Amino acid sequence: MGFRTIVIKNRCKLSYSLNYLVYRGEEDYKINLNEITSLIIESTAVSITTSLISELSDRKINVIFCNSKHNPEAQLIPLYNSHNSFLKIQEQISWGDNIKGSVWKRIVEEKIINQAANIDRYCEEKTNRLKEYKNEVLEGDLSNREGHAAKVYFNLLFGKEFTRGSDCFINAVLNYGYTILLSMFNRAIISYGYLTQIGIHHKNEYNSFNLSCDLIEPFRPIIDNYALSGLLNESNFKKKLNDIGSIKMIIKNQKTDLENSIKLYCSSVFRALNEKDSTLIDFFNQYEL
Secondary structure, X not given: OOOEEEEEOOOEEEEEEOOEEEEEOOOEEEEEHHHEEEEEEOXXXXXXXXXXXXXXXXXXXXXXXXXXXOOEEEEEOOOOOOOOHHHHHHHHHHOOHHHHHHHHHHHHHHHHHHHHHHHHHHOOOOOOHHHHHHHOOOHHXXXXXXXXXXXXXXXXXXOOOOOOOOOOHHHHHHHHHHHHHHHHHHHHHHHOOOOOOOOOOOOOOOOOOHHHHHHOHHHHHHHHHXXXXXXXXXXXXXXXXXXXXXXXXXXXXXXXXXXXXXXHHHHHHHHHHHHOOHHHOOOEEEEEO
8 A cells, every 4th residue: 555645746757667667857866656555746747647647546545636736636546446347336326315305414514513613723713603503404405504503613614804815824725625535435435435426415417526425524524624624835735735644533433544544434424324224424533634
């Protein structure tokens, strides 16, 4: 299993040779593909061979391509990542509204719990409203407690003048961090043979990652925590967020990293959906930035 996130920032050519990623630029390097968990190509002046792309896909290495502003733009997603994808897709299509509503209820509750933890961590002004919202979540969150909680949460955490559409450092951190996090969920979901397009709550016909957007929700407050932690600044936040896969977490009473935690969590969600029992979902207990 890989353990390195490789970021390519300068003009170069990337190719494949004998189990190695070969970097040819101002200097030449070779990196064993077995060591790589993620490859982030930040520069648009990079050329990459199809043989390397094929090898990266086959090894299930997370590959993200950035645009001219150095923000994530696309992800390499294999077409075939599970030996029984047809069976998994049949399962996914058969998930009933009742179990989807029950699973979504638990996801929203857990997201609000993690948002409340951030409020307790950073805000002098405390509120019990989030905990009240958590206790008011209905099956399928029909009363939209998630949306109400988010409004209270962002107002307390970042101030009432803050909006998610504004051009500021906090939004730069959130947008970049959420995108890197989403790419991890895309890879985990596909590795289990399911389709990212078919969600349990999100149903946007223009969103190719509806299921990923469902499952990511309890993990978003981790990125929010980063935005206020003081660990990031304008010059280093992308480098720090590129390495979030190595964050240490506890899930199922074992210490692991974020990358593996996402896999364990996704696996438990699919088990809950297939066995029609939302109590089977495993959420993380704590983490260290």
